[in-house]
Amino acid sequence: MSGASGACIGISLLGILRNLTGWETHLVVSRGAVRTIETETDKTFDEVVSLVDRAHPIDDIGAAISSGTFRSSGMIIAPCSMKTLAGISCGYSENLLLRAADVTIKEGRPLVLVVRESPLSAIHLENMLKLARIGVIIMPAMLSYYNSLSVEDMTRHIAAKALDRFGIETPGFKRWEG
Numbered sequence: 546m547s548g549a550s551g552a553c554i555g556i557s558l559l560g561i562l563r564n565l566t567g568w569e570t571h572l573v574v575s576r577g578a579v580r581t582i583e584t585e586t587d588k589t590f591d592e593v594v595s596l597v598d599r600a601h602p603i604d605d606i607g608a609a610i611s612s613g614t615f616r617s618s619g620m621i622i623a624p625c626s627m628k629t630l631a632g633i634s635c636g637y638s639e640n641l642l643l644r645a646a647d648v649t650i651k652e653g654r655p656l657v658l659v660v661r662e663s664p665l666s667a668i669h670l671e672n673m674l675k676l677a678r679i680g681v682i683i684m685p686a687m688l689s690y691y692n693s694l695s696v697e698d699m700t701r702h703i704a705a706k707a708l709d710r711f712g713i714e715t716p717g718f719k720r721w722e723g
């Protein structure tokens with residue numbers, strides 16, 4: 546999780562995974578995300594950490610996920626700030642979140658960025674385009690008005706779409722059926 550608005554998206558995603566078997570979850574929370582968790586949600590940092598199997602400090606650049614030899618299915622950054630997006634697009638791995646994303650790319654594993662900012666500058670768009678061209682999935686936190694009711698439903702829908710890229714089926718996920 547990084548410090549874009551939408552901490553609830555990451556929390557929703559972790560809550561979904563928590564209730565599924567067969568997945569080991571690793572969490573890295575940037576300092577920006579610590580702030581947005583506090584500001585935007587009713588959860589404490591410890592409550593968010595309790596949703597995962599392993600949480601790694603943002604400065605622990607020697608954590609398991611900092612190496613490609615640690616096998617993972619991929620990585621989702623939800624929400625993804627424009628700063629973290631920029632760091633990934635430049636290969637500037639100055640914290641564990643950025644390093645893990647860099648490793649995910651170099652190992653050819655799926656990386657999903659649930660980016661969030663509005664409006665988007667040309668810098669933001671260029672960073673997204675650069676990463677999209679090498680296969681990173683840019684999945685903006687955009688509301689889906691067609692089948693959702695509440696903000697909570699829409700948040701869960703965004704989280705479910707990110708998990709869908711890993712073949713993870715979220716209970717209650719509404720697929721468009723025409």
Ligand SMILES: Cc1cc2nc3c(=O)[nH]c(=O)nc-3n(C[C@H](O)[C@H](O)[C@H](O)COP(=O)(O)O)c2cc1C
Pocket residue numbers: 546547548549550551575576577578580581584625626627628629630661662663
């Ligand atoms: C309440 C709050 C909301 C923010 N929303 C966004 C946002 O939507 N998108 C964004 O790129 N940055 C947003 N920021 C700014 C980032 O948190 C800031 O640029 C931070 O340095 C990002 O660092 P990180 O990517 O390491 O978390 C927000 C900051 C705060 C305090």
